Amino acid sequence: MRVLITGAAGFIGQFLAKHCVEAGCSVLGIDHREPEAGWTGTHLERCDVRDATHLSELVSAFRPDRVFHLAAQSYPTVSLLEPRETMDINVGGTINLFECLRASATRALVIVACSSAEYGPVAIQDMPVRESHSLSPLHPYGVSKVAQDLLAAQYFTNYGTQSIRVRIFNTTGPGKIGDVCSDLTKRAVQIEMGARRPSMMVGNLTSRRAIVDVRDFVRAFWLSAERCKAGEVYNIGTDQTYSVHEIIETIRAQLSTSFQVEQDPTLVRSCDEPIIAGDISKFRSCCEWTPEIKLSTTLRDMLEWWRVRLADPVFPMLDSNARRSTSA
Numbered sequence: 001m002r003v004l005i006t007g008a009a010g011f012i013g014q015f016l017a018k019h020c021v022e023a024g025c026s027v028l029g030i031d032h033r034e035p036e037a038g039w040t041g042t043h044l045e046r047c048d049v050r051d052a053t054h055l056s057e058l059v060s061a062f063r064p065d066r067v068f069h070l071a072a073q074s075y076p077t078v079s080l081l082e083p084r085e086t087m088d089i090n091v092g093g094t095i096n097l098f099e100c101l102r103a104s105a106t107r108a109l110v111i112v113a114c115s116s117a118e119y120g121p122v123a124i125q126d127m128p129v130r131e132s133h134s135l136s137p138l139h140p141y142g143v144s145k146v147a148q149d150l151l152a153a154q155y156f157t158n159y160g161t162q163s164i165r166v167r168i169f170n171t172t173g174p175g176k177i178g179d180v181c182s183d184l185t186k187r188a189v190q191i192e193m194g195a196r197r198p199s200m201m202v203g204n205l206t207s208r209r210a211i212v213d214v215r216d217f218v219r220a221f222w223l224s225a226e227r228c229k230a231g232e233v234y235n236i237g238t239d240q241t242y243s244v245h246e247i248i249e250t251i252r253a254q255l256s257t258s259f260q261v262e263q264d265p266t267l268v269r270s271c272d273e274p275i276i277a278g279d280i281s282k283f284r285s286c287c288e289w290t291p292e293i294k295l296s297t298t299l300r301d302m303l304e305w306w307r308v309r310l311a312d313p314v315f316p317m318l319d320s321n322a323r324r325s326t327s328a
Contacts, residue, residue: 001025004064004108006049006097007071009035011176012113015218016068017041023222028062030055031071037175049093052100059100066225067110069097072144075178076117079141090144091151098155110163111225114149116237116276117142118167128210128279131167131233149233162230166221169237169278173214173298174305180244181211185299188251189306191259198259200248203267208241210277213293223287235278238291250296254303 003020007013008029018040020027027041032048047054049071072090073079079086094112101108120136122129137143155161172181190196212220220236228234242250248261283289 001066002062002064003027004059004062004067005029005041006067006069006093007031007113008039008041008044009033010070010074011173012171012214012217012221013068013070014040014175015173015214016070016221019218019222025066028058028064030058049096050088052096055096056100056103059097059106060104063104063106064108067097067101067108068113068221068225069094069110069148070113072113072148074141076139076141079139079144083140086140087144087147090141091147094148094151098151098159098161101161102155102159107162109225109230110152110161111221112148112152112163112165113221114152114165114167114233115142115145116167116169116235116278118146118149119276121274122276124275127275128239128277129235130279131235131282153231153233156231164224164228164230165233166224167233167235167278168217169235169276170209170211171214171217172211172302174301176214176302180209181247181299181302184244184247184251185302186306186310188255188259189303189310192255192257192307193310195310198257200259200261201264201267202244202248202261203264204274205245205248205261205263206243206274208243208275208277210237210239210241211247211295211298212236212238212291213295213298216291216293220283220287220289223289224283227286228283229286232282234283234286235280236283237278237280239277239280240295241275241277242295247295247299250299251303254296254300 003025005013009031029041029044030047071093073086118135119129120138135146149165152163152165156163172179176182191198
């Protein structure tokens with residue numbers, strides 16, 4: 001099977017490429033940058049999804065059987081500063097991909113990485129949120145993901161493009177940069193190394209997230225292509241939610257260095273939803289998938305990843321590049 005992964009150098013893309021190779025697939029990854037840790041797929045091409053001509057050449061030559069569309073500007077805070085670029089990458093890039101497939105008559109199944117950010121604030125009585133809930137995103141990133149989602153549905157309805165939309169809830173793990181688990185484990189390791197005073201600065205301690213390990217998510221993402229129905233949308237996440245306070249205490253239990261917790265009002269983001277959790281019963285009815293990796297294991301592996309990363313003198317430059325990534 002020929003598998004195309006857009007945003008292949010991103011966090012999820014690299015784990016997914018490894019999974020596809022192990023499943024015996026021929027993998028073509030595309031991204032605007034090289035992955036820092038090397039490419040685990042069979043081939044990687046430098047291509048920005050906004051470049052329709054180059055993308056068309058790659059799609060026509062490779063003719064994939066399956067496409068995992070992960071390429072995105074994936075930071076809500078960046079989207080508030082650069083809404084036009086966010087829309088160009090996430091929406092324009094998605095149109096380019098579908099048009100390339102249509103122009104080349106490539107009958108690939110496309111799995112589109114959508115987002116829980118599409119839902120926006122959801123009342124407690126509506127949690128966990130179902131796929132049928134209204135979409136009211138809080139930032140341009142969420143708006144761009146709604147557009148991606150509906151574009152995939154539109155191409156399925158109007159052109160018969162086989163697509164499955166997956167609304168991804170909080171996914172983290174070793175290598176993740178820029179989410180709550182990543183930020184907290186990084187600060188903990190800096191405290192451990194003596195690079196930061198023994199105080200964990202945080203924003204909102206009570207916001208809750210349903211957090212799934214990227215290695216569990218990649219299994220689910222693959223299963224969505226194997227068993228879910230084209231034209232449909234599915235939540236993928238986990239049933240268990242965790243507060244920021246609970247995450248910190250899980251990190252504390254794995255650290256030999258003690259620290260205090262201090263709230264910093266500047267770290268509170270107005271675009272943060274108080275709770276994010278999805279009803280994944282629709283997905284489970286197709287795939288019988290259950291997350292296997294505990295949060296404590298995920299955080300342990302992230303702490304170890306940061307210990308190695310922060311010992312690398314070129315890390316600050318790499319961190320900056322990762323935050324400008326156009327990959328999921």
